[in-house]
Amino acid sequence: MQTTRTAKQHRKTAETDIQIELVVDGSGVSQIDTGVPFFDHMLTLFSKHGLFDLKVKVVGDIEVDYHHTVEDTGIVLGQCFREALGNKAGITRYGFWLLPMDETLAEVALDLSGRAFLSYHAPERVEAIGGINRFSYQLVEEFLRAFSSSLLATLHVEIRRGRDAHHMAEAIFKGLARALDVATRHDPRVTGIPSTKEVL
Known part of the structure; x- marks a missing residue:
């Protein structure tokens, strides 16, 4: 019987104070409060479409700008996924x-x-x-860089076609959620770590 994969992280710096709780095998329920309304929207739909249960509370220096809040949230969210997945035994590993x-x-x-x-x-x-x-559209890339770096994942993201900034950002967050849902799933055919190196 597979156990529910969960994680909780708290990171405080001079610029941000971030608390995140994650359930990988969830149902898409979320409570998001970053102080940045559009970013809240992106994380809410990330939770919904990846079927991850997610609680995010951020106090950041948004009076300066949104950069630290978005980047640091990416760092902590990546840490949560890394903790929850453990040694990654039995997972699909790849997602598209x-x-x-x-x-x-x-x-x-x-x-x-x-x-x-x-x-x-x-x-x-x-x-x-x-x-x-x-919300600066360039912050989407900053979030992705922080998230992939903290999660220790190889991540390729491309807008094949697009004009509207909101649509492009939303498609990326939804696509990331769906790809991550695939990659984190348990595959009953996989024995141990899905790598010939036997470590990920």
Whole structure:
């Protein structure tokens, strides 16, 4: 009988104070409060579409900008997945998702390899998202870099087509959730660690 994979992390710096609780084998229930409304939206749909139960509470220096909050949340979320997955015995390891959202088509592929690497391709000079409290689209890449580095995963993300900044960001977070759900699943055919090195 497989046990539920969970993790809890708390990271406090001079710039952010972050608490995250994760259930990998969840149902997509979330409580998200980062102080950044658009980022809350992205993490909520990440939880929903990956079927991860997620609690996130962040107090960050958002009066400066959103960079530290977004990057550091990526770090802590990656740590949570790494803790919850343990030695990764029995998992699928690889995940891929091609996700459409209106005019946008996002491709996400990942390998829970134990090696941190991000390849990211998206349109440059994309407009900021939102009204008064605008969210810089470039922060999506910063989140992905922090997340893949902390999780020790190889992550490839590409916007094959897209114009609307909101759609592109949302397609990436949804695609990441779906690909990660695939990669973290237990495969009954896998015995031990899914690597000829016998360690990930």
